[in-house]
Amino acid sequence: MSKFNPDEILGEILIDEATLSARVQELGKQISADYADKNLHLVCILRGGVVFLTDLMRAIKTEHTIDFMAVSSYGKGARSSSGQVRLTMDLKEDISGRDVILVEDIIDSGHTLANVLEILQTRDPASLKVCTLLDKAERREVEIDLAYVGFEIPDKFVVGYGLDVDEYMRNLPYIGVVKDGAFID
Ligand code: IMP
Ligand code: MG
DSSP states (O other), X not given: OOTTOHHHHEEEEEEOHHHHHHHHHHHHHHHHHHTTTSXXXXXXXXXXXXXXXXXXXXXXXXXXXXXXXXXXXXXXXXXXXXXXXXXXXXXXXXXXXXXXXXXXXXXXXXXHHHHHHHHHHTTOOSEEXXXXXXXXXXXXXXXXXXXXXXXXXXXXXXXXXXXXXXXXXXXXXXXXXXXXXXXXX
16 A cells, blocks of 8 residues: 555645646746846756756746755754755856756745755856745745746645655646645654
């Protein structure tokens, strides 16, 4: 018996595959237009952002490069972050003079992103913006300017399309809502 059976632990599909795909195409178009003459560099935060990044970059028609970084939050809780983050894997390339878009899966409290932006800003990018697939706006604890948002979603724990529960279910092609009480952590 599988612990991560979608039929058992998901209450509903919040965003289906076709809706995700259509929105990613729109974001790609918008970014292509906004960055037509820029030195675009997409920075993906591992691991949650990776599925979104790989679709988004193919929807961006202007030339660009990509890089990856990984962070972990201090403090407990897979479902929320408490404040400071630690860089567990840094970027391969220098971002100075580049027009960076940080590609994220979801912004919840905003602490992770605020910390990452602070770190990247010290490296003198020409510009630094954020593109997030999902925005749980009602959970925000720090104010952050989000240039591109795929979907604003309610305060529910979601998985799929890169987002995990205990590192599983990232492969689901849609965004599903985990039932209340499906996991007690
Ligand atoms: P923040 O620092 O509170 O904004 O937390 C952001 C991080 O928490 C995301 O990058 C995710 O890794 C994780 N997270 C927040 N909400 C969810 C969710 O609903 N599903 C899966 N991961 C989530
Ligand atoms: Mg993340």
